[in-house]
Amino acid sequence: MGAYALRRVIQAIVLLFVVSIVTFFLIHQAPGGPAMLANPDLTQEQVAEMSAELQLDDPIVVQYGRWLGHALRGDLGNSYNAIEPVTAVIADRLPNTVILAMASIAVSVLLGIPLGVVSALKRNSVLDRAVAGFCFMGTSVPVFWLGIMLIVLFSVRLDVLPSGGMSTIGEDFSIKDRLVHLILPTLVLAIGNLAELTRYTRSGMITILQEDYIRTARAKGLREVRVVLAHGLRNGLIPVVTVLGIMIPRAMGGAAITETVFSWPGIGRLAVESATSRDYPVVLGATLTVAFVTIVFTFLTDLLYGVLDPRVQVG
Amino acid sequence: MTESALPAQGSLAPSRTPPRRSFAAFAWRRFRSNHIAMLSAAILIALALSALLAPVIAPHDPNKVSIFRSHERPSADHWLGTDENGRDELSRLLFGARISMSVGIVAMAIGLTIGVVIGSLAGYFGGFVDAFLMRLTDAMLAIPYFFLILIVVAVYGSSVGNLILVIGLSSWMAIARIVRSEVIRLKGQEFVIAAESIGVSSGRILARHIVPHAVPSIIVAATLGIANAILLESALSYLGVGVRPPDASWGNMLSNSQAYLWNNPLLPIYPGVLIFVSVLAFNFLGDALRDSLDPHLKN
Numbered sequence: 174m175g176a177y178a179l180r181r182v183i184q185a186i187v188l189l190f191v192v193s194i195v196t197f198f199l200i201h202q203a204p205g206g207p208a209m210l211a212n213p214d215l216t217q218e219q220v221a222e223m224s225a226e227l228q229l230d231d232p233i234v235v236q237y238g239r240w241l242g243h244a245l246r247g248d249l250g251n252s253y254n255a256i257e258p259v260t261a262v263i264a265d266r267l268p269n270t271v272i273l274a275m276a277s278i279a280v281s282v283l284l285g286i287p288l289g290v291v292s293a294l295k296r297n298s299v300l301d302r303a304v305a306g307f308c309f310m311g312t313s314v315p316v317f318w319l320g321i322m323l324i325v326l327f328s329v330r331l332d333v334l335p336s337g338g339m340s341t342i343g344e345d346f347s348i349k350d351r352l353v354h355l356i357l358p359t360l361v362l363a364i365g366n367l368a369e370l371t372r373y374t375r376s377g378m379i380t381i382l383q384e385d386y387i388r389t390a391r392a393k394g395l396r397e398v399r400v401v402l403a404h405g406l407r408n409g410l411i412p413v414v415t416v417l418g419i420m421i422p423r424a425m426g427g428a429a430i431t432e433t434v435f436s437w438p439g440i441g442r443l444a445v446e447s448a449t450s451r452d453y454p455v456v457l458g459a460t461l462t463v464a465f466v467t468i469v470f471t472f473l474t475d476l477l478y479g480v481l482d483p484r485v486q487v488g
Numbered sequence: 489m490t491e492s493a494l495p496a497q498g499s500l501a502p503s504r505t506p507p508r509r510s511f512a513a514f515a516w517r518r519f520r521s522n523h524i525a526m527l528s529a530a531i532l533i534a535l536a537l538s539a540l541l542a543p544v545i546a547p548h549d550p551n552k553v554s555i556f557r558s559h560e561r562p563s564a565d566h567w568l569g570t571d572e573n574g575r576d577e578l579s580r581l582l583f584g585a586r587i588s589m590s591v592g593i594v595a596m597a598i599g600l601t602i603g604v605v606i607g608s609l610a611g612y613f614g615g616f617v618d619a620f621l622m623r624l625t626d627a628m629l630a631i632p633y634f635f636l637i638l639i640v641v642a643v644y645g646s647s648v649g650n651l652i653l654v655i656g657l658s659s660w661m662a663i664a665r666i667v668r669s670e671v672i673r674l675k676g677q678e679f680v681i682a683a684e685s686i687g688v689s690s691g692r693i694l695a696r697h698i699v700p701h702a703v704p705s706i707i708v709a710a711t712l713g714i715a716n717a718i719l720l721e722s723a724l725s726y727l728g729v730g731v732r733p734p735d736a737s738w739g740n741m742l743s744n745s746q747a748y749l750w751n752n753p754l755l756p757i758y759p760g761v762l763i764f765v766s767v768l769a770f771n772f773l774g775d776a777l778r779d780s781l782d783p784h785l786k787n
Contacts, residue, residue, distance in 0.1 A: 318760030
């Protein structure tokens with residue numbers, strides 16, 4: 174276990190390096206340089222001066238080496254647009270994405286697992302079919318369109334929920350206001366994961382409920398609730414852990430879209446904005462942060478898998 | 489052997505040999521009985537035809553701006569109304585279908601090619617080649633490649649060619665894994681060993697004896713892959729880093745419409761429904777093909 178964990182940590186570090194190199198070269202090889210240098214009001218000399226100041230004229234390998242040296246000491250440089258340290262920009266945005274991602278994962282888990290269990294128990298019933306249909310739709314629906322449609326319904330027509338943002342502008346902080354703003358983005362971000370989790374739980378439970386030990390549990394007269402929950406669900410949830418491992422990366426990636434639909438000031442929207450304005454340091458910082466979170470959670474679910482299922486030989 | 493097991497002599501001869509049916513005929517029979525899949529196929533054919541024929545059947549020039557006719561309701565002249573610039577919504581949808589369909593199909597073809605090559609090399613040669621290629625696949629799955637795609641199209645421009653390329657380059661992993669496991673399953677079988685023993689080259693064994701067996705799973709993965717590519721293209725266009733205005737794509741039409749939700753709530757419905765329906769249809773088709781090409785996999 175220890176050796177396995179160590180190997181995975183080394184793999185994760187290598188992966189982060191690769192992501193940083195790929196991202197760095199992709200963005201620094203972009204024709205035209207940072208978007209702000211394309212400002213037509215700037216004179217030739219000003220552009221040259223700014224390029225020199227940002228040290229954009231050095232060979233790219235030198236630039237990467239310099240960036241890496243600073244990055245390893247926790248300094249990701251300054252944002253070109255905001256004239257603020259990248260770490261500050263990210264620290265400003267990341268919590269918002271984490272709130273949104275956690276809320277959506279909570280919704281997926283709290284709805285997906287019960288729906289999957291009930292579908293497995295009532296196989297081929299009307300309810301099962303309805304849930305299956307919903308899952309199919311949930312994985313096919315373009316989330317940005319779903320978001321817009323929900324805005325049309327709840328904000329434009331019914332006028333009961335806000336159409337975007339994290340809080341009402343000009344109003345004092347209140348938990349209720351924050352929660353109201355969280356509802357639609359959470360649902361939209363949750364839909365894909367919810368569908369996937371329901372499907373996995375259902376098929377996991379169907380397999381488990383046919384096992385001999387379930388028959389034994391029933392035969393010795395345990396109540397059905399106990400059979401399903403204590404003996405069935407506990408084992409049926411093992412494959413679900415795999416889904417949890419891909420839910421977090423997906424919530425982070427999907428955040429770019431959901432955050433844009435609902436003007437949510439998170440890191441996904443930051444990545445879109447900084448990529449469009451070619452704010453090199455921020456693009457790098459945002460991509461690495463997302464990669465880091467993704468890799469850490471994939472690693473944790475792999476470890477959890479080994480802990481939950483003694484049959485799995487980790488290593 | 490009892491009397492009843494022997495049918496009457498006269499009726500035996502004609503029904504002795506059942507009509508020979510090919511694998512494809514069996515698969516088609518199973519597929520045909522799936523109504524949702526048939527409906528999906530019909531919808532997709534209709535969409536593909538209208539995309540192909542868009543220049544002929546579109547009632548208006550999709551990019552013709554008329555400022556005085558913006559946000560018109562559906563009428564005989566503009567069947568689905570006009571957008572914020574007075575452009576004909578229906579014509580733009582038809583031309584948008586060309587983008588979505590071609591990006592979906594060509595990107596999938598690229599991903600398919602890479603996936604089949606990587607998967608079969610890894611599965612057939614095993615050892616170091618396998619370890620290296622599969623680590624590469626894992627790495628591609630572990631990085632947030634949506635962000636990398638975003639960066640590429642944002643900074644290198646988002647011509648349709650670029651979009652197809654980056655989507656294709658980032659969607660081969662699932663296919664590589666499927667092909668690899670098929671190849672591993674098949675390479676120990678007698679007909680492969682026989683081919684090896686008479687000195688057939690590795691490339692030929694892969695191309696002629698192994699990969700064809702994986703075709704059913706590849707077709708399924710490819711169908712689902714088109715759905716994914718369509719979603720990805722429309723997401724990028726929605727974020728403003730995909731197909732550039734004034735060219736129409738379902739994704740950028742949707743993002744334009746978001747600014748006018750309060751005065752024209754019909755506008756976002758059309759492109760969204762088309763994306764949803766085509767993705768749904770490709771997904772249903774993929775599922776039905778899985779059932780009909782490989783009955784063992786059912787459920």
